[in-house]
Amino acid sequence: MSETAANEIVKVGMAELSIATIPQVLRTSGLGSCVGIVLYMAGAKTAGMAHVMLPDSSMAREKAINRAKYADTAIEDLIELLKGSGMKEKQLKAKIAGGAEMFKFSSNSNTMKVGPRNVEAVKHELKSRGIEVTAEDTGGSSGRTIEFYIGENGLKIRTVNQGEAVI
Amino acid sequence: MDIIEEISDHHLDVLKEIGNIGAGNAATSLSQLLAQQIEMTVPSVRPIKFQEIPEAAGGAEQIVAATFLRILGDAPGSMFFIVPEEDAAPLVASMTGMEHLTVDSELGSSALQELGNILSGSYLSALADFTRLNLQPSPPSLAVDMAGAVVEEGLFELSLASDHALIIDTVIYEHGTETKSRGQFFLLPDPDSFSTIFTSLGVGFHE
Numbered sequence: 001m002s003e004t005a006a007n008e009i010v011k012v013g014m015a016e017l018s019i020a021t022i023p024q025v026l027r028t029s030g031l032g033s034c035v036g037i038v039l040y041m042a043g044a045k046t047a048g049m050a051h052v053m054l055p056d057s058s059m060a061r062e063k064a065i066n067r068a069k070y071a072d073t074a075i076e077d078l079i080e081l082l083k084g085s086g087m088k089e090k091q092l093k094a095k096i097a098g099g100a101e102m103f104k105f106s107s108n109s110n111t112m113k114v115g116p117r118n119v120e121a122v123k124h125e126l127k128s129r130g131i132e133v134t135a136e137d138t139g140g141s142s143g144r145t146i147e148f149y150i151g152e153n154g155l156k157i158r159t160v161n162q163g164e165a166v167i
Numbered sequence: 168m169d170i171i172e173e174i175s176d177h178h179l180d181v182l183k184e185i186g187n188i189g190a191g192n193a194a195t196s197l198s199q200l201l202a203q204q205i206e207m208t209v210p211s212v213r214p215i216k217f218q219e220i221p222e223a224a225g226g227a228e229q230i231v232a233a234t235f236l237r238i239l240g241d242a243p244g245s246m247f248f249i250v251p252e253e254d255a256a257p258l259v260a261s262m263t264g265m266e267h268l269t270v271d272s273e274l275g276s277s278a279l280q281e282l283g284n285i286l287s288g289s290y291l292s293a294l295a296d297f298t299r300l301n302l303q304p305s306p307p308s309l310a311v312d313m314a315g316a317v318v319e320e321g322l323f324e325l326s327l328a329s330d331h332a333l334i335i336d337t338v339i340y341e342h343g344t345e346t347k348s349r350g351q352f353f354l355l356p357d358p359d360s361f362s363t364i365f366t367s368l369g370v371g372f373h374e
Contacts (some may be wrong), residue, residue: 013218014319015330030227030315033323053217053319053326061328061358069326102317103235103308114323143316145228160230160312 009147010049012036015069017050019081026148031098033115035071035122035138038095038148038155039078039131046085047150050074054114055121071121079129092131095155095167096122097146099138115139135167174333174361179212181370182335185294186210190337190352192293193248193286197339197349200285201261204342205349214331220318223336224249224353227315232270234283235321236307238291241300241367242360245321246291247353248283252311255279258349270311280309290352298367321355328358 010020012028020026026049028036033053040047050068054060057070067073079089099119119138126133135155137144142159149156154166190207198205221227230252238244250258255270259278268275284307295302310317325332335354356364365371 014221014315015217015326030221030313032312032316032319034319053322059327062330066330069330100316102310102312102320114320141310143313145313
């Protein structure tokens with residue numbers, strides 16, 4: 001892995017998405033029930049990351065929706081951005097992380113299942129577009145901070161209890 | 168319409184009063200529990216973007232012990248009691264009288280869970296009395312993890328309708344040690360609850 005200190009970090013906040021180019025590193029911190037999605041292409045110098053909060057834009061109760069907040073619209077917009085930098089949708093691959101259940105509840109309320117629902121929605125959207133998920137670290141009950149190193153295409157995942165791993 | 172655009176300064180004052188009453192009652196409970204004088208800051212009530220919430224809770228990657236519950240009943244919402252990890256151990260130690268109790272031990276964790284239950288319950292019951300609304304807590308749950316990660320689940324209802332949260336934020340501390348926080352309460356009403364809360368307190372609110 002490259003040394004983070006030498007690279008410029010592009011921070012992606014909750015309900016945001018961004019693309020970046022080597023030597024930049026894409027990073028999102030403190031993923032809980034949200035899902036971090038990385039779209040990249042082998043050999044490309046550019047990649048994109050989204051931090052989605054909710055499964056589907058059809059759930060929205062707001063008029064002007066923030067498209068980066070929902071799995072379906074965030075993936076669509078990220079693909080458009082990457083196409084704008086000359087990448088082909090069919091050659092894109094994905095790595096995903098997050099979708100934890102941070103709190104254990106006895107109730108089966110939908111609100112508390114948002115993590116797994118987010119993961120399912122992200123996978124469904126990627127599959128429908130023919131984008132392969134090459135690696136994932138999803139579910140469980142730990143928060144995650146993720147960094148994507150473009151070119152090496154490694155997704156570094158840090159949790160409080162399990163330290164660091166690269167997928 | 169985004170709820171945030173509908174809120175006036177007068178509404179913010181009402182929400183501050185809610186923070187005062189809820190956290191005040193919780194501070195009293197904690198005073199009794201620790202046999203120490205616990206005080207609180209003036210609640211800060213502000214609309215903030217989701218991206219800024221992890222910062223408000225101490226920083227996205229700051230490790231915190233968070234007690235989370237859903238408020239059920241007339242005015243649903245989410246509530247958090249958040250203690251930075253390094254302050255959690257001294258807190259359970261003074262609560263149990265066991266000096267070397269750590270948060271990741273079974274006893275430490277259940278003491279912290281119990282503390283979260285008592286304080287959030289005491290916050291919520293003061294709120295229910297004040298508003299005369301039926302407000303029931305879901306069973307509270309404890310997580311010790313990154314602040315950014317623990318707050319996300321509490322934003323579910325809100326995030327369907329807005330990109331902002333109106334957060335009622337109150338810090339409690341030991342008397343004479345203003346800089347040393349004993350914990351932080353976050354109250355995040357669901358979008359539809361604002362109108363119920365304001366109406367119950369006789370403040371006009373039109374969506």
